[in-house]
Amino acid sequence: MRVQELAATVADLDDAAHIDAIRALEDLKSACAAAQARITAEFDATRTNPAGLGAEIALARRESPNRGGRHLGFARAMQEMPHTLALLESGELNEWRATLLVRETACLTKEDRAVIDQEFCADPAVLAGLGDRAIETKARARAAQLDAEAVVRRARKAVADRHVSIRPAPDTMTYVTALLPVAEGVAVWANLKRDADSLVGTGQAGDRTRGQVMADLLVERITSVDNADAQPVTVNVVISDETLFGGGAAPAHVDGYGDIPAPIARNWIKNAVTKDVAELRRLYANPTTGALTNLESVARCFPKGLARFIDIRDKVCRTPWCDAPIRHRDHIEPHENGGETTELNGAGLCAACNYAKQAPGWSAEPEEASGLHQYNFTTPSGHTYRSTAPPLPLPAKKRARTRQVEIDIVWAA
Ligand SMILES: [Zn+2]
Numbered sequence: 001m002r003v004q005e006l007a008a009t010v011a012d013l014d015d016a017a018h019i020d021a022i023r024a025l026e027d028l029k030s031a032c033a034a035a036q037a038r039i040t041a042e043f044d045a046t047r048t049n050p051a052g053l054g055a056e057i058a059l060a061r062r063e064s065p066n067r068g069g070r071h072l073g074f075a076r077a078m079q080e081m082p083h084t085l086a087l088l089e090s091g092e093l094n095e096w097r098a099t100l101l102v103r104e105t106a107c108l109t110k111e112d113r114a115v116i117d118q119e120f121c122a123d124p125a126v127l128a129g130l131g132d133r134a135i136e137t138k139a140r141a142r143a144a145q146l147d148a149e150a151v152v153r154r155a156r157k158a159v160a161d162r163h164v165s166i167r168p169a170p171d172t173m174t175y176v177t178a179l180l181p182v183a184e185g186v187a188v189w190a191n192l193k194r195d196a197d198s199l200v201g202t203g204q205a206g207d208r209t210r211g212q213v214m215a216d217l218l219v220e221r222i223t224s225v226d227n228a229d230a231q232p233v234t235v236n237v238v239i240s241d242e243t244l245f246g247g248g249a250a251p252a253h254v255d256g257y258g259d260i261p262a263p264i265a266r267n268w269i270k271n272a273v274t275k276d277v278a279e280l281r282r283l284y285a286n287p288t289t290g291a292l293t294n295l296e297s298v299a300r301c302f303p304k305g306l307a308r309f310i311d312i313r314d315k316v317c318r319t320p321w322c323d324a325p326i327r328h329r330d331h332i333e334p335h336e337n338g339g340e341t342t343e344l345n346g347a348g349l350c351a352a353c354n355y356a357k358q359a360p361g362w363s364a365e366p367e368e369a370s371g372l373h374q375y376n377f378t379t380p381s382g383h384t385y386r387s388t389a390p391p392l393p394l395p396a397k398k399r400a401r402t403r404q405v406e407i408d409i410v411w412a413a
Helices: 003-009 015-046 053-060 065-080 082-090 095-104 110-121 132-146 148-161 182-201 210-223 241-245 262-274 304-314 351-358
Strands: 163-169 173-179 233-240 252-254 258-260 278-285 328-331 346-349 363-367 374-378 384-388 402-411
Touching (some): 015 053, 015 065, 015 095, 053 351, 065 082, 065 351, 082 110, 095 110, 095 132, 132 148, 233 241, 241 262, 252 262, 346 351
Antiparallel strands (some): 252 258, 278 402, 374 384
């Protein structure tokens, strides 16, 4: 039965039946997650070479390779947690709550993990009615009781994961997130809050709120606008000439962020040009498709110009459903098999996707296409997927040859 038909069969029923149907479908989703976990574990057990396995699962589930790896880890954990798997199968636990139990017991031995599985999930009444947070807290507390040493080791290891990341927020805002050890994280926040409080308290903050002052202080301190020794950094923007000079509406693309609306980009660039900190470079794209035009080289490593070309053309990792930033310019057809170092045979990939692709049984070949750059790749299970490069911003009026403009804005010089 197709999903639409399923929805239609309950369309004429009363309220109680609607709610019953919603519950039944929710149970079905959990049961599907359990079935996927079982099948993934079987797939894992029969495959002799585990390399790239997570990436294959990700492609099948239309998710990023990172998520694919987590699904694989989840499936393996379910083998050690049969009662949790049973609750997932019956719909008593959903996939996320089962994932929380896996995550909070990941640092434990197989035996201790089995204790929590038994205590929490053998009887469905134990976790009945508990929300995400309650389940997480309960599992964490029990894990600490069973093996405090392991929890401490895990905390120490987590410090190694500290990092800073950026992702787009609505309305052309952005989240810059730092994952820090708790003491340092609290220190950063308390420091900003103390100084913001003081500026607000002495009337030096103008009409800014405390939150706004904290955000401004963060930017000032990190980009060191007042610090003469500060090294300038570059923000890379790709924009169509029509948008830049002709008032066009096509958005501009900012490296590390994504698309920003035309008026904001124009303003930004105008300010940078006025302050003499912008460097403009011209790029050319096909006016109909937005495909960046060709470049060629015979070197083994992608030369700087070609690497830059691939980065601008591909924007993010070329694996479908993977949004990770480009870390490697990969030869689609390997160099040792005669693959050329060209725009056609090059693709921008994140590190994980590049390693997955090098595993035995993976193959890829570029496809000569008149429009956007394309290549096909085949996984060890014999499934073929296609990757298509995103189009560049197009101008409002199409001309014979459209000029794109790439702009490096030196930030905080
Ligand atoms: Zn990737």
